[in-house]
Amino acid sequence: MPLHVPPAPAPALRSVLTALGSPTAVREARTPSLRAAQGPASPELPLPVYVLDRITESNPPSSARLTNWRFLVRCGDRAVAAADTMLTPDGWAFSHFFEGPYVKSTERALRQAEALPGSYQPRLLSVPELYMLTLWLHGDHTADTADGTPAADDILVPLAPAPPGIAAHRPHRAAELLPVLALRLTPSRAALLA
Structure with missing residues (x-):
C-alpha cells in the first residue's frame, strides 16, 4: 500500500535540521545512539502526533488534538533516534531528541503498513491514560492534518511496548480498538463513582 506521508510544516523541519546541525544540541541530547552515530543524520518520515485525552464509546470516535510532529532521525540505513517539535506562540520549534523502543517499533509498523x-496517511496517536502509542493509518490520505478524528475504518497499530493484553503490531479498525480501550479505562472511572 502506498503511504502518503503528509508534509511537515516547514518551520518544524527547519528547526530539526538546525538542531541536528548543532553539535551542542546533539551532544547534550539524552540519546547515546545519536551521539555515537557515524556519518550524517537526516530527519525523515515526518508524522503528526495526536493525543487522545478522553476515550469515549460514542459514535463517531473521540477527537484527538495535534500536539507535535515527530521525525525519525536516520543515519545510514536505520533510524537511530527521533526528533519532536512542538507548537509555540511563534510557530513550530524543535523540542527534543529521544530514542527507545518506540523508534524501532514505529519503523516496523510503517513497514507492516x-x-x-x-492508501493511508500515517499518523501517530497517543493514549496517555494507557501509556500507549499507535500508528494511525488514516483512510483519507488527502486529509488536512488539523483534523484529529479517527474514522471508524481507520487502522490503528499498537506500537511496542503495548499495554498488557493488547498485542503490539496487530492492526485493528479504529471502531474495534477504541471501544476496547474505553472499556479498559471504565473500571477505574467506575471505582471513583462508587
Missing part, C-alpha cells in the same frame, strides 16, 4: 491494501 506498506503491505496492507489501500
Whole structure:
C-alpha cells in the first residue's frame, strides 16, 4: 500500500535540521545512539502526533488534538533516534531528541503498513491514560492534518511496548480498538463513582 506521508510544516523541519546541525544540541541530547552515530543524520518520515485525552464509546470516535510532529532521525540505513517539535506562540520549534523502543517499533509498523491494501496517511496517536502509542493509518490520505478524528475504518497499530493484553503490531479498525480501550479505562472511572 502506498503511504502518503503528509508534509511537515516547514518551520518544524527547519528547526530539526538546525538542531541536528548543532553539535551542542546533539551532544547534550539524552540519546547515546545519536551521539555515537557515524556519518550524517537526516530527519525523515515526518508524522503528526495526536493525543487522545478522553476515550469515549460514542459514535463517531473521540477527537484527538495535534500536539507535535515527530521525525525519525536516520543515519545510514536505520533510524537511530527521533526528533519532536512542538507548537509555540511563534510557530513550530524543535523540542527534543529521544530514542527507545518506540523508534524501532514505529519503523516496523510503517513497514507492516506498506503491505496492507489501500492508501493511508500515517499518523501517530497517543493514549496517555494507557501509556500507549499507535500508528494511525488514516483512510483519507488527502486529509488536512488539523483534523484529529479517527474514522471508524481507520487502522490503528499498537506500537511496542503495548499495554498488557493488547498485542503490539496487530492492526485493528479504529471502531474495534477504541471501544476496547474505553472499556479498559471504565473500571477505574467506575471505582471513583462508587
